[in-house]
Amino acid sequence: MATLALRIEGMTCERCAETVRQALESLPQVRARVSYPSAVAEVEVPAGTDAAALVEAVRRAGYGAEPLTPGGRRTGGGDGAGLHVAVVGGGSAAFACALRAAERGARVTIVAAGTIGGTCVNVGCVPSKILLRQAHVRHLAGHHPFEGLERRALAADAATLAAQRAARVAELRHAKYEALVASNPAITLVRGRARFEDAHTLRVALAGGGERTIHADRVLVATGARPAVPPVPGLAGTPYWTSTEALAATRVPPSLLVLGASAVGLELAQGFARLGSRVTVLELADRVLPQADVEVSAALRAALEAEGIAIRTGTAAERVTHRDGRFRVETADGALEAEALLVATGRRPDTENLGLERAGVETDARGAIVVDERLRTSTPDVYAAGDCAALPQLVYVAAAAGTRAAENMTGGEARLDLDVLPWTVFTDPQAAGVGLTEAEARARGLEAETRVLALDQVPRALASFDTRGMVKLVAERATGRLLGAHVVAAEGGEVIQSAALALRAGLTVHDLGEQLFP
Structure with a gap:
């Protein structure tokens, strides 16, 4: 028997790992162990087995697979072999970069000053969406629109609700961050505050006391942002x-x-x-x-x-x-x-006390690190991603930027394309948009026309007894080319991606009208 290793792509949970294991073991005399956190399958096969058969079995199960060398690197390789990448920060951009750089063969050191996971999982997207859902359930109990069902005010135990939020945050932080680092031998986590000595050297004040110097071939700054507090007297x-x-x-x-x-x-x-x-x-x-x-x-x-x-x-x-x-x-x-x-009142980039000036890294008036579309700063070999950079402060932008920065740090040519950037505000109803507003289109000199559909004209909204909101499309008058879409509706964020894809494809409003929507 021989042992082969595969990098598995597309898994989102432990159930996915079990599905991949079953797919591999459907082949004769194959035994497999699949790790969701490390995205790796270790497969015992008869000597001489072609890895292509394993890859095909995984593909049929709906996932991607790529053989790894005994050292844990892709056989297809990146250009990161032998490189040391230092990542300053512990959030979405930082981890996206670390994982991709490690996949491409680099050795990665993450230097994190605070709780790993960053804003989104710890104090942003995750706990806020839980709070909103908790509040939504209480609101519906007393304000739902259906006659014949009791309406009553539910008591709210705020301490218990907060504990539930904290527990789910801890669970996701472990699964999506801590476990990934622990299971990847190419990534080392150092807890402490980093400061540039020069473009390739970091001095780290360790959380447990003492200092450590880290030399790296490439450095990513991904320190995020913190709340901006206005200078109101008192x-x-x-x-x-x-x-x-x-x-x-x-x-x-x-x-x-x-x-x-x-x-x-x-x-x-x-x-x-x-x-x-x-x-x-x-x-x-x-x-x-x-x-x-x-x-x-x-x-x-x-x-x-x-x-x-x-x-x-x-x-x-x-x-x-x-x-x-x-x-x-x-x-x-x-x-x-x-x-x-x-x-x-917003968030400001967390770039103070990093010693950026020692590395020659430029920032804008807000303190955000200036980057180009390949996430390069003004200093060669120093990159930036996430909320500390002059980019939209959205977690999916941060993750995409971190991944592309890693590609470019290890010899790739990846561009962060923000031409089509959807957004959602998770109120109820939700507000969402993508592309140009009517005012922006006219400011660019485009001859735009708009259509607004109130939700009291939509049968699905009427059937739900919830007609709050509207849908607005902005199009180029001469061609009908879609320029923007804007929605206020219950779960409106779920539909905005269709408009984003239409914008990416250059579709017209006439093209949209020809589509079939369930």
């Missing part, structure tokens, strides 16, 4: 929340003021309102989601206000005080008070 001395504290909160405050009406502010405003808080949102711009299409902003605002959330646009916080357990926010139109204050 704010710094108060126990305000950022999204981090809000998502870990073990209480639902009776009243909550939210500064900022972009994605984070609106999601958490609705989440806490549905759990029982009386919520007021303040936004400096003249509308919520100021970067979205104006009709998206209007439709989402109407939906949130219908639930009792107070929204004040064109309003600046001029001073904040905290006394006797209550916040007071002064504005030009008077003062507002609440038991809790959430600051959700």
Whole structure:
């Protein structure tokens, strides 16, 4: 008998690994062990067995496979053999880069200062979506639209809800990050804070004390971002929340003021309102989601206000005080008070104290690292990805950037293409968009026309007794070429990818009209 190793692609859980094992063992005299965390199958086969038969068996099961050499590298190889790649950061961009660089033959050292997993899994996407779903269930119990079903207000045990969020976060952090590092011999995790000595040298203040110097052929900076707190007089001395504290909160405050009406502010405003808080949102711009299409902003605002959330646009916080357990926010139109204050005014790149100047790495006015489409910085051999770079602060952009940076660090020529970039705000209804807004199209000198469909004209929405929202398409008048799509609807984020694919393919609205949709 002989032992072969395969790199398995496309697995998303332990059940996938079991499916791959069964596919391999369907071949005569084959025994297999498949690891989901490391994406590797170790297969015992009769001597002389062609690996192509194993690859084909995996392919028939719906996954990809590629033979590995005894050292754990792809036989097809990358150009990373012999290279040492250092990754500064421990989030989505960092791990995407580390895994791809290791796949391409590089030796990788991750230097992580905080909890690995980064913003998304620890204090962002994952816990916020759990909170929103928890709040959604409570809201439906008391406000569903169906006659003949009891409506009642469910009690909310905030501490138990927070514990459930934390448990799922820990589970995903282990499965998607900790286990992957532990099972990959090409990746070493160093816990500490890194600082550049030069473009190829990092000085690391170790978490357990002492220092370590790391020399690398290539370096990726992927340190993420942190909440941006505005310089409102009095704010710094108060126990305000950022999204981090809000998502870990073990209480639902009776009243909550939210500064900022972009994605984070609106999601958490609705989440806490549905759990029982009386919520007021303040936004400096003249509308919520100021970067979205104006009709998206209007439709989402109407939906949130219908639930009792107070929204004040064109309003600046001029001073904040905290006394006797209550916040007071002064504005030009008077003062507002609440038991809790959430600051959700954006995030700033976390690039301070990295010694970037020693490596000659340029940043913009916000402190974001300037990169090109191949994620290269101003310094050869130093790359950047994720929220610390001058890129859209979205987790899927971060992961894509990290992967492409790894390709390029190891001899590839991968480009980060952001020409078609869908986005979603996970309120209820959700807001989503891709491509140009009507205003952006006209600003570019395009002769655009638009169509807006209110959801009270959609049978599926009528059948669900939920007609909140609209769909808006922006097209080039002369050709019908789709320029943008914008949605406010329950689970609207699930449909925006169809529009993204249409934009990528250059389809017209007439092409879309010819398609069959279930």
